Amino acid sequence: MIPGPYLLYLGNSRDEVGIKTSRGLAVFRPEECVGEFRHDDCPLTLGLTRLTIAQAVAAGAKTLVLGIVNAGGKLAPTLVEDAEAALAAGLHVASGLHHRLKDEPRLAAAASRHDRLLFDVREPPADVPVGTGAPRAGRRLLTVGTDCSVGKMYTTLLLEKAMRARGLRADFRATGQTGILIAGSGVPLDAVVADFISGAIEQLSPPRDDGGWDLIEGQGSLFHPSFAGVSTGLLHGAQPDALVICHDPVRAHMRGVPHFKLPDIGACLEANIRVAQLTNPAVQAVGIALNTSAMPRDEAAALCADITQRFDLPCTDPVAFGVSPIIDRLLQCFAP
Amino acid sequence: MIPGPYLLYLGNSRDEVGIKTSRGLAVFRPEECVGEFRHDDCPLTLGLTRLTIAQAVAAGAKTLVLGIVNAGGKLAPTLVEDAEAALAAGLHVASGLHHRLKDEPRLAAAASRHDRLLFDVREPPADVPVGTGAPRAGRRLLTVGTDCSVGKMYTTLLLEKAMRARGLRADFRATGQTGILIAGSGVPLDAVVADFISGAIEQLSPPRDDGGWDLIEGQGSLFHPSFAGVSTGLLHGAQPDALVICHDPVRAHMRGVPHFKLPDIGACLEANIRVAQLTNPAVQAVGIALNTSAMPRDEAAALCADITQRFDLPCTDPVAFGVSPIIDRLLQCFAP
Numbered sequence: 300m301i302p303g304p305y306l307l308y309l310g311n312s313r314d315e316v317g318i319k320t321s322r323g324l325a326v327f328r329p330e331e332c333v334g335e336f337r338h339d340d341c342p343l344t345l346g347l348t349r350l351t352i353a354q355a356v357a358a359g360a361k362t363l364v365l366g367i368v369n370a371g372g373k374l375a376p377t378l379v380e381d382a383e384a385a386l387a388a389g390l391h392v393a394s395g396l397h398h399r400l401k402d403e404p405r406l407a408a409a410a411s412r413h414d415r416l417l418f419d420v421r422e423p424p425a426d427v428p429v430g431t432g433a434p435r436a437g438r439r440l441l442t443v444g445t446d447c448s449v450g451k452m453y454t455t456l457l458l459e460k461a462m463r464a465r466g467l468r469a470d471f472r473a474t475g476q477t478g479i480l481i482a483g484s485g486v487p488l489d490a491v492v493a494d495f496i497s498g499a500i501e502q503l504s505p506p507r508d509d510g511g512w513d514l515i516e517g518q519g520s521l522f523h524p525s526f527a528g529v530s531t532g533l534l535h536g537a538q539p540d541a542l543v544i545c546h547d548p549v550r551a552h553m554r555g556v557p558h559f560k561l562p563d564i565g566a567c568l569e570a571n572i573r574v575a576q577l578t579n580p581a582v583q584a585v586g587i588a589l590n591t592s593a594m595p596r597d598e599a600a601a602l603c604a605d606i607t608q609r610f611d612l613p614c615t616d617p618v619a620f621g622v623s624p625i626i627d628r629l630l631q632c633f634a635p
Numbered sequence: 636m637i638p639g640p641y642l643l644y645l646g647n648s649r650d651e652v653g654i655k656t657s658r659g660l661a662v663f664r665p666e667e668c669v670g671e672f673r674h675d676d677c678p679l680t681l682g683l684t685r686l687t688i689a690q691a692v693a694a695g696a697k698t699l700v701l702g703i704v705n706a707g708g709k710l711a712p713t714l715v716e717d718a719e720a721a722l723a724a725g726l727h728v729a730s731g732l733h734h735r736l737k738d739e740p741r742l743a744a745a746a747s748r749h750d751r752l753l754f755d756v757r758e759p760p761a762d763v764p765v766g767t768g769a770p771r772a773g774r775r776l777l778t779v780g781t782d783c784s785v786g787k788m789y790t791t792l793l794l795e796k797a798m799r800a801r802g803l804r805a806d807f808r809a810t811g812q813t814g815i816l817i818a819g820s821g822v823p824l825d826a827v828v829a830d831f832i833s834g835a836i837e838q839l840s841p842p843r844d845d846g847g848w849d850l851i852e853g854q855g856s857l858f859h860p861s862f863a864g865v866s867t868g869l870l871h872g873a874q875p876d877a878l879v880i881c882h883d884p885v886r887a888h889m890r891g892v893p894h895f896k897l898p899d900i901g902a903c904l905e906a907n908i909r910v911a912q913l914t915n916p917a918v919q920a921v922g923i924a925l926n927t928s929a930m931p932r933d934e935a936a937a938l939c940a941d942i943t944q945r946f947d948l949p950c951t952d953p954v955a956f957g958v959s960p961i962i963d964r965l966l967q968c969f970a971p
Binding site: 429430431433490493494497521524525527531532533535555556558559570573574 | 765766767768769770824825826827828829830832833834857858860861862863864865866867868869871891892894895906909910913914
């Protein structure tokens with residue numbers, strides 16, 4: 300677990316997409332975020348108090364989170380300098396970057412010198428077992444999608460928040476770097492060796508008998524020619540009781556592969572149910588989550604209503620309209 | 636490429652299953668095998684001349700192949716000593732073991748001292764791209780299976796041999812350590828990071844325009860709860876024109892997971908066609924390969940005839956009865 304609360308790093312970032320991990324933390328773990336750190340030339344803000352490293356330490360911060368994406372996968376000199384200063388000031392440093400902090404000699408030395416920790420969340424756990432598919436106790440929901448980056452993490456986190464607000468036990472299980480930083484733990488599935496995909500998920504979401512739900516963050520898509528292997532292993536390892544299908548209704552083609560069209564929701568639903576049945580024959584779909592941020596609100600509402608009727612499944616935009624109808628259906632299918 | 640010819644290592648092995656990689660080489664690359672190396676306490680033989688390291692060098696051997704499985708994943712002291720002696724005598728050393736030769740300081744030092752190479756075939760290539768699914772030239776056949784270890788490598792290699800005997804261009808593309816040692820190159824798919832499974836296969840089997848076939852060695856099974864992610868990425872990356880379904884008719888349950896039954900051939904056929912269609916909508920099954928080694932020959936022949944009729948696909952045991960009917964069907968479906 301990464302010690303909170305956090306100081307969120309924006310550095311010199313100039314690109315809104317590049318700070319999505321820091322933003323995810325600010326949105327989903329506001330109580331863990333004491334402020335943001337940015338240089339004078341950074342035009343972006345998360346709406347948090349701008350703090351120096353010394354101010355953040357005084358405010359109780361325990362970890363500097365490098366929640367940014369770096370072009371080219373290398374650690375920029377400024378970023379290394381800032382991280383080194385944070386370690387010297389008594390903060391741990393966490394990163395979702397491809398390039399590992401531990402592989403940067405200056406940071407490894409500074410962490411050792413100041414007795415602080417470096418968290419590389421893209422580093423897979425060392426002891427991942429091979430999956431077994433053996434039935435395990437507890438209830439699990441998995442978000443799946445017609446494509447990558449269609450809102451699976453947001454949907455899963457919003458389900459957690461809304462279920463907890465209803466007094467239900469529900470725990471987000473992270474499978475990507477942003478989710479891991481938000482949750483404080485998880486498995487970076489894109490860094491696990493191929494033979495261990497389902498095993499990594501069995502380990503992430505062990506048996507539970509408290510009546511609560513594990514809400515597992517999906518990855519990729521069965522219809523994505525680059526990543527369907529990951530999605531398949533994730534479905535088998537998750538052994539889900541419930542699936543939520545995520546979809547972006549305005550996307551022109553599969554992400555990164557312009558020669559592939561998105562599947563329609565029905566085909567996606569059917570394929571995911573079929574694959575999931577290998578390890579849980581009783582799996583059911585309980586909802587459809589759309590990202591309608593690019594549509595007028597009335598059109599978005601009409602589309603949700605239309606899809607709800609077409610598939611006899613609650614369809615909503617979790618950000619715009621909430622996830623209540625999906626939780627209602629979940630509770631209807633699986634009495635607490 | 637691993638320089639041949641080879642000296643095949645049995646060492647102190649006492650278990651027939653443990654020497655399957657050395658045996659695979661003796662069966663499929665006899666022209667590359669000058670002899671076998673075994674200690675006095677090894678009761679096994681590949682039927683090759685027993686040679687000392689010095690005799691093997693004199694006979695023209697270029698590489699000692701450690702084609703054995705080691706319990707516990709560690710390199711035994713005797714094995715390290717033998718490999719060191721081979722390096723000193725002028726041989727390269729190749730290994731399909733989990734534990735890498737390069738990580739054994741004595742061997743790394745000896746290889747450097749004697750200017751010899753260490754080949755760790757379980758080490759994935761460093762520059763694997765993400766798969767794209769973009770259509771590519773050439774024809775590809777992939778073996779798939781109802782389970783792991785049902786004869787996919789043997790079937791693929793026997794298809795290569797028989798197609799070449801008919802004057803066709805056909806090249807085995809290895810995806811496992813035994814296949815890689817037999818072929819001299821390939822990709823150890825079980826060691827590739829999850830996001831790169833399909834990309835690794837696209838790289839292994841690049842476009843070809845000489846009218847020949849790439850015969851890609853399958854791995855795992857869509858129905859195996861541990862490894863279906865690998866099989867899915869392999870299907871997408873292979874972009875196969877033709878599939879051959881491999882099956883063991885006497886196996887009681889899925890390998891390693893006793894709570895899972897084998898799927899029937901029809902379900903396996905249908906699922907593989909459906910997944911393969913994502914990157915090649917025109918994919919066709921061209922045959923069924925059984926491992927009937929545990930059955931009386933007449934029963935095996937009757938079973939093949941029965942399955943041939945049931946699925947309207949040529950069914951054979953490649954080892955017992957050859958692969959001719961499958962090649963006939965392949966040529967019928969895909970005119971040269």
